[in-house]
Amino acid sequence: MKLLLFFIAFFHFSASLDPPYGALKIQGKFLTAENGTAVSLRGMSLMGSNYHPQFWNEETVRQLKCFWNVNIIRAPITPKSKCCGGWFADPSQPADNPWEWKSTRDREFGRLKQVIDACVKYGIYVIIDWHIFDYGNSTLEQGREFFANVSQTWGNL
Numbered sequence: 001m002k003l004l005l006f007f008i009a010f011f012h013f014s015a016s017l018d019p020p021y022g023a024l025k026i027q028g029k030f031l032t033a034e035n036g037t038a039v040s041l042r043g044m045s046l047m048g049s050n051y052h053p054q055f056w057n058e059e060t061v062r063q064l065k066c067f068w069n070v071n072i073i074r075a076p077i078t079p080k081s082k083c084c085g086g087w088f089a090d091p092s093q094p095a096d097n098p099w100e101w102k103s104t105r106d107r108e109f110g111r112l113k114q115v116i117d118a119c120v121k122y123g124i125y126v127i128i129d130w131h132i133f134d135y136g137n138s139t140l141e142q143g144r145e146f147f148a149n150v151s152q153t154w155g156n157l
Contacts, residue, residue, distance in 0.1 A: 017123025020071050024125070041125065043072035048131060049111040050078050056111040061118035073124055075115050076131035077108055079142060109149075116154060 022034030030038040044064055049056045056075075064070045112128070119126040128150055130143045 017121065019123050019125050041072040043070045043074060043125075043127075044068065045074040045076065046115065048076050048078040049108055053111055057114050058118035058121070061115060061122055061124065065122045065124055071124055072127065073115065073119055074127040074129055075112060076129040077112060077146070078131050079146075112150075113153075120157065 021032075021037075021039045024039070025032055025034070027036060027038075031041070033039050046052070046055050046060070061073060064073060116126055116128075118124075128147075130146055132143075
């Protein structure tokens with residue numbers, strides 16, 4: 001059985017273009033614009049950056065905005081994966097294990113930065129997803145560290 005755990009962070013970006021509804025909020029059971037009007041978001045998920053990195057860039061965000069009319073993008077970061085790396089390596093795996101990559105945190109953060117910066121530029125909301133499969137609570141503390149870094153980097157927008 002796979003355990004899927006993800007934390008969601010909504011950010012309102014004030015630099016570049018403003019998102020279409022301003023700062024989002026919850027009123028009762030509705031997602032609302034800054035002025036209290038109920039809104040619907042239209043968006044896409046990029047798939048994990050360690051699985052399809054070719055889409056984690058400004059051009060993808062621009063095309064989703066201009067041709068698909070999205071106003072939100074989901075950016076899932078996978079902490080670890082047996083096939084394609086992830087946010088960090090599994091220290092219990094032997095160094096010569098071909099299925100376990102070394103820590104790829106800087107690479108994944110760079111990809112996330114490209115997407116978030118493009119979302120800011122084009123006025124798109126972004127969901128940052130700490131996307132865990134089959135690892136239980138072993139990444140809970142790393143998830144806290146990840147979101148502390150995300151908050152420190154983009155929390156002022």
